Amino acid sequence: EVQLVESGGGLVQPGGSLRLSCAASGFTFSSYWMSWVRQAPGKGLEWVANIKQDGSEKFYVDSVKGRFTISRDNAKNSLYLQVNSLRAEDTAVYYCAKSLVGATLRAAFDIWGQGTMVTVSS
Amino acid sequence: AIRITQSPSSLSASTGDRVTITCRASQGISSYLAWYQQKPGKAPKLLIYAASTLQSGVPSRFSGSGSGTDFTLTISCLQSEDFATYYCQQYYSYPPFTFGPGTKVDIK
Numbered sequence: 396e397v398q399l400v401e402s403g404g405g406l407v408q409p410g411g412s413l414r415l416s417c418a419a420s421g422f423t424f425s426s427y428w429m430s431w432v433r434q435a436p437g438k439g440l441e442w443v444a445n446i447k448q449d450g451s452e453k454f455y456v457d458s459v460k461g462r463f464t465i466s467r468d469n470a471k472n473s474l475y476l477q478v479n480s481l482r483a484e485d486t487a488v489y490y491c492a493k494s495l496v497g498a499t500l501r502a503a504f505d506i507w508g509q510g511t512m513v514t515v516s517s
Numbered sequence: 518a519i520r521i522t523q524s525p526s527s528l529s530a531s532t533g534d535r536v537t538i539t540c541r542a543s544q545g546i547s548s549y550l551a552w553y554q555q556k557p558g559k560a561p562k563l564l565i566y567a568a569s570t571l572q573s574g575v576p577s578r579f580s581g582s583g584s585g586t587d588f589t590l591t592i593s594c595l596q597s598e599d600f601a602t603y604y605c606q607q608y609y610s611y612p613p614f615t616f617g618p619g620t621k622v623d624i625k
Contacts, residue, residue: 430614432561440553440561440604442614454612457518490560501608503551505572507560 397421397506399491404511411481411515417474417491417508425449425469428494430504431476433487433513443489444476445500454500459485481515488512519543519610523603523617529625536592538620540605545585549609552581552590555619556601564603565590592622600624 403415415431430445444455444465453465464477474491489511492504520543530536540550548568553561563572565581568588578593592599605617 439619440555440606440616442606442612442616445612445614456613495563495566500611501549503563503566503606503608504553504561505563505566507562509560 397493399493399506399508401489401491401508401511404489404513406514406516407481408517409482409515412477412479413481413513415476415478415489415491415511415513417476419472419474419493422493422506423497424467424472426497428497428500428502429467429474430492430494431465431474432490432492432504432507433485434490434510435484435487438487441487445494446474447500448497452500478513481513483515486513486515518613519546519607519615521605521607521615521617523605523620525620526618527621527623529623530595531625532595532597534595536595536599536622538590538603538605538622540583540588540590540617542586542588542607544610546607546609548584549607550581550583550588551606551608552579553604553606554599554601555604561604595622 431443446465462480466475493506494502495505496502550568552565555561569581602621
């Protein structure tokens with residue numbers, strides 16, 4: 396079964412850090428662009444970052460540049476998001492998502508994890 | 518960044534109704550558009566990609582059309598399990614890959 400399972404969320408104070416993880420199974424992880432997408436409580440979806448198959452290219456939404464770092468370990472079939480300098484507006488469910496087509500980053504997201512909640516509050 | 522708008526923001530419908538949701542991009546995105554369905558507390562589910570291609574396993578009552586800047590998602594005969602929020606997303610121009618604000622479909 397193709398599956399993504401996120402972990403690492405929690406309650407953190409403003410300015411704090413977390414490392415989110417996403418464990419992939421059931422597909423050749425190293426062949427696909429991967430993304431993080433977040434959803435603030437009661438709000439819509441916001442794409443956060445993505446990473447190329449070999450980790451050589453990464454893109455971020457402007458609001459997280461310099462604070463968040465996406466990475467992957469293909470040997471462990473895992474995707475990561477290091478989130479630093481957290482703000483209240485970063486409070487959201489964070490989903491990892493797999494690109495439908497492996498060869499290009501211009502692809503829809505066909506597999507999503509169940510999400511991990513990050514709450515930034517003092 | 519490309520801006521995506523959706524209309525309506527919400528609608529009430531009955532089972533068996535035909536429902537149409539519109540998505541508009543602030544500039545041309547060819548056919549690089551996807552539609553997702555999300556139910557409360559669940560992850561989004563891909564319904565349609567490349568504007569009109571039905572994802573495997575998605576019922577044929579869902580269809581998509583459009584190219585350039587204007588797109589539609591149609592549910593031909595609304596079923597009880599279709600009550601959800603629907604999002605469109607452009608993946609033509611990056612970063613960012615922008616989502617629309619969503620359309621909530623609830624029971625009339």
